Amino acid sequence: MTAPGELCWTGAAALADRVRRREVSALAVTEAHLARAAAVEPQVKAFLRVTADAARAEAQAIDARLARGEDPGPLCGVPVAVKDNLCTRGVETTAGSRILQGYVPPYDATVVERLRQAGAVTLGKANLDEFAMGSSTENSAFGPTTNPWDPSRVPGGSSGGSAAAVAAGEAPLALGSDTGGSIRQPAALCGCVGFKPTYGAVSRFGLIAFASSLDQVGPFARDCADAALLMDVLWGPDPRDMTARDPRDARVAGPLADLWAAPRPFSTAAAGASLEGVTLGVVKEYLELTTDAEVKGAVLAALDRARAAGASVREVSLGLTEFAIPTYQLVSTAEASSNLARYDGVHYGHRTKERVDVVGLYERSRAEGFGPEVRRRIFLGTFVLSSGFYDAYYLKGLRARRRIRDDFLRALDGVDALVGPTSPFPAFELGARAHDPLAMYAVDVFTVSTNMAGLPGLSLPCGFTSGPRPLPIGLQLTGRPWSDPRLLAIGRALEQALAGAGGAGGARRPEGLP
């Protein structure tokens, strides 16, 4: 018999096994996580909404199915936190914005549907930067989430709530979304694993759009094996999302289609993980731009471990790194300005109380409903698309984007994955960058290109800073398009090689939490 608290530090795969074998009930697992959330939420504030009653009912339904001899699925009884920009039927979904306060979706996002079909229990809705625009979760209209390792610091963003919930033991798994680093960067800052799939690997239906051509849904977990378990549930084409593709088709994934043919391609690949014969390309520019010595040191030390475990490491160059952030700003804000046009106070969401005509209704509702960062990006994106500027900005942005993709594909030639720090620095103090948009945008320098190139990206813990309150450091792996199962397997092998160094987040728990 495990103490209820220990259930909160048990991995998803182990929890699912134990529930399936009926060593512990799904309800007990859910209760343990609800109790953990009740204890730490006053400090961490990872959730906007904990849906305790619904979670208990879901857990009981799983237990009932087990009692009838059914197999509820690979995530049997595993609690999952869901980022609040993913629609959940009957449960308020705000995207961290006042403009959607009180909005209750009439449908489930495809990924949420897939969670339910896999036997998972949804615990609640995790905090985020408003409409996923930000890198610290400070842009949430409902207040920031704090970093479980140090409450004076940010958890990263925009999926800060999802990362913090996993890092603080409130949920073994979480869903996030990544448009420019929104899964990988908070994973790095909170000391957990975060994976951004190849664009099109996971359905976006029900993900409240920020930048449609960059957004992807992906998992948070405390190790790569659990992330693989969740990916096996999430990936796959969806008739409701025409940008979601089927990588088993060679016309989509080319020779990598074989990787996806196994029944559970991610878990299968992760189970046989090894660094033997793997070539890693360490990105010269990323190391140069990393001024934090401890971050740089942790990444270099991880590379030594990788070599010791059989990997070969070579240096590669991404010459267009300096153009990553400006290009990302052009493309993402343009799409956002259009995607966010629907929040106008007419059909749902916040509507101004003032008596105004229809244009006034739009203006007042939007001015009252959107926070400053969202407004800033809508202005910028509207300008980028304006007639007379379209060619100079948006089209140029698209051209730059193709060049960046080419740059990555060249760097990946003969290399299994690119390696570098996920973030140039560890978690920063709340408020430190909140009033300087450019300083905040710079946080994403190593992550945005992955989205623009549509590649898979993984962040996993590789060490800690020194000092009285050690902070996690994240290492990023970037793979070829549709190499996702292999990339997570490389991550799995690397995390096993690093475990001996005591650097991985799962092995070490945040101190100072209740």
Add this chain to the structure above:
Amino acid sequence: MSARDEVLGRYELVVGVEVHAQLNTATKLFCGCRLEFAAPPNSRTCPVCLGHPGVLPALNRAAFEKALRLAVAFGCRLEPATELDRKNYYYPDLPKNYQISQMYHNLGEGGELVLLRSGRTVRMHNVHLEEDAGKLSHAEGGRASTVDLNRAGTPLAEIVTMPDFRSVDEVDDYMDTLTELLRTLDVCRCQMQEGNLRFEASVSVRPRGQEALGARTEIKNLNSYSAVRKGITYEHARQVALLEAGKTPRQETRLWDDEGATDYEQGVPEALRVPRRDVWALLPPDWGDTGWTRFMRSKEQAHDYRYFPEPDLPAFEVSPARVDEIRRALPELPGPRRLRYAGLGVPQKTAEDLTRDVPLATYFERVMALGVPAPDAANYVMNQVGAALNARGLSAADCPVPAEHVADLHAMIVGKALPKDQLLKEVWPKTVEEGLAPSAVAAKYGLQALDDALVVAATDEAWAANPKSVEDLLAGKDKAKRALVGAVMRAFKASKAKPDPAAINARLDALLADERRRRLL
């Protein structure tokens, strides 16, 4: 030549036409909601067409195929892949506040259409696919407006011509030609009163001989064929009146208003308006007091739609093989079909009527395929079949009488199985009512033709028994002939087989001729 004609004659009218045709698919363009006219407000909606957070469009392939068929029929240039774009503007009937349309990669570019009446060729600018918006209503005197989103997301083909029209009649010819084409291709129901076919005209005038086009006016709200004609007629007069007053029309958007007309146009500067009487002087004499175009917005006030490629949808492949397949499967288009019917001996007017009604033409083809000569087949289809359909309010697609029955009728007429008159007046109605072939109807009711010898004998008998009628007939009183025919018919009252009045008439004519000859001798 009237003063009006003289003034108008100094200028050339130049018109281009834009059509929004709702594609007649079962469901909407990007979701599974069914398309039904006049369903209860907002009853045909879902999160996708309501523009809820997080939803994505999934293209209706049937709509894409229909628009593609149209582009192929026009002979448009087709790109190997077509993409959709977003057109951004705010309006309460547009739930996403952007419309998924096409701007940078139209489904089809160029192409042409031969007008049915004049035979002239109109060049097309492009054909593209887009979604319709909902319907906003402003309650009379009320403070609130209501929006019905049943129409939101309906697939539309937008069909844009080059400015190739030089008269209202040519536009009229185009409207008829296009309507027939859309029906023939089975892509649009073409019910203007239901709003599933909507016209916009861009109108300019230029002094005769001048090459440069004048500034054009886009006229919206042309919600009937007559509104299109009147809107262009009015705009023609208004722009000529401006030019005659030494003023220059500017590029702007105007609304057709059937009931409106005031002396002054609100919000229009003096340099751009002329007194009402100057415009009316150039309108046709029967114009009436109302009906004009109202200023809506100038070019400067036009929206910046901030078009950009729709990132939620991939590019859609249009392979040359698929285009070939569509081209080969195209139904015969109205122009060639009319010519073919006329060539088969179908009267011109009937050929036109048949091509206008696609299901009826299909029915006609089936009757011909059963060996009935085209002029006869056309005659039965327009008359006997047409009457049966009209009486039941049915389209030929739902015709209760199989084409085989028409062929049977024809065979009986040609084979003189029964008198033609009896076949058409007695047998045919029973064929329609009872669903039996004409020959089966004849068998069921024991109808059979009389031996000619019997008819001749009975006629001779009547001739002998009615000397008064014979005298009248000889005196040129044609009425007497009817009396004689009646007498013959009466002789067969008890018989199931009826004599053919034509046969009686023929015998009477022979007797009459004999009698005349006899008296002359």
